[in-house]
Amino acid sequence: MMLTEINFDGIIGPSHNYAGLSPGNVASANNARTASQPREAALQGIAKMHANLDLGLAQGFFMPLDRPDDRWLASLGTNFPDADPYLQAAAMSASSMWAANAATVSPAPDSADGKCHLTVANLQAMAHRSHEWPGTLAQLKLAFAHDAFQVHPPVPSPFGDEGAANHLRLCSSHDAPGLEIFVYGITGGKYPVRQHIEASRAVARYHRLDPARTLFVAQADAAIGSGAFHNDVVAVANENVLFCHQLAFADPELTYAAIRAIMPEVEIIEVPRNIVSLDDAIASYLFNAQLVTIPAGDGPDGGMALIVPTEARDNAAVWGWLEEMVRGNGPIRKLVPVDVRQSMANGGGPACLRLRVVADPATVDPRFIATPEKLDTIADVVAKTWPQSVSPDEIAEPGFVAAVHQARSALLDALDLSELV
């Protein structure tokens, strides 16, 4: 059994649009009502997956969900043509692209029963995301049907759960038992808190985690209030490294001490607020990075790489700090900027677009595992069928709805996944 970290990216769906649906998400608000480019968006995501394969990383993907979500609208007593524009936009959202919010994942070495556990996130804080979970659950049950996994339905209402975006795992290596850190919000000032501690505690119970290696940590109110609606906007972990902003956690010193008490070998790289302000961190998304271990023999000199959005390179304070960090003798040796601007404009960086699953790739349904050839097939379908551009006023047009349906069906056909209705 070879346990490896596999990054599953959400393929950016054909209905990708900027409807400004996420209060507390600065980018979503700033770009509200502008035109989006679904085709370019999806191609950017595919290019990121190609680049990760080139780094020697294991890569998977999830299909876009069926949009508009007619079942959800029916449960609200309406249908797409009759619904008001807000419900139409919420039903049409391509938000399942942000796979970090699909589920929380606890790899097998962390669980008392030796299975890899996944709990689908209920995403109940935002209407347009609250109806993702049935489609996501169906997909995870298919991809992870092997008995190496256990897929759990979401935590019940009213406890909000946003999945892996509020979850950090530290370990000596991916296949060793880890320390799992659940980050929750208390108050977000003017913005909603999305992750509730009761939900985090329930997930830890479902996953049969060892309480001695599980922490529940409050996110700083200032971070949520500045636009860090998920903790992965201000912190990321990989193996023994925690990379975070000074204002990520409500009580940083206590948090670091609690981590060190369980895992003395942890390396905490904290970015000081006087060098990178919270506003710069949120605008550049330097922490919404994929912090990955380059497989031995494949890397420039081994070590870890930080896959950052190009927005981080464009910010002088952020890029200056990052360049100095990689020149030092630390664990992060390489910066890899990737262009995911279409997703970034809705508040989703490289880390939001992926769900990390530590598992034996042989136990995953192979239809969800990426190869360069399969990514080319996906890119081909996208180039032929994804709408080029759409403004929020156009998402209810019958022609657009038909194009969205056709595009997704073409992709499911090409990947032999038509059973995902």
Ligand SMILES: NCCC[C@H](NC(=O)CCC(=O)O)C(=O)O
């Ligand atoms: N992890 C990143 C999630 C980004 C996501 N954006 C959105 O849903 C924007 C949708 C819109 O405004 O059309 C969110 O805020 O949950």
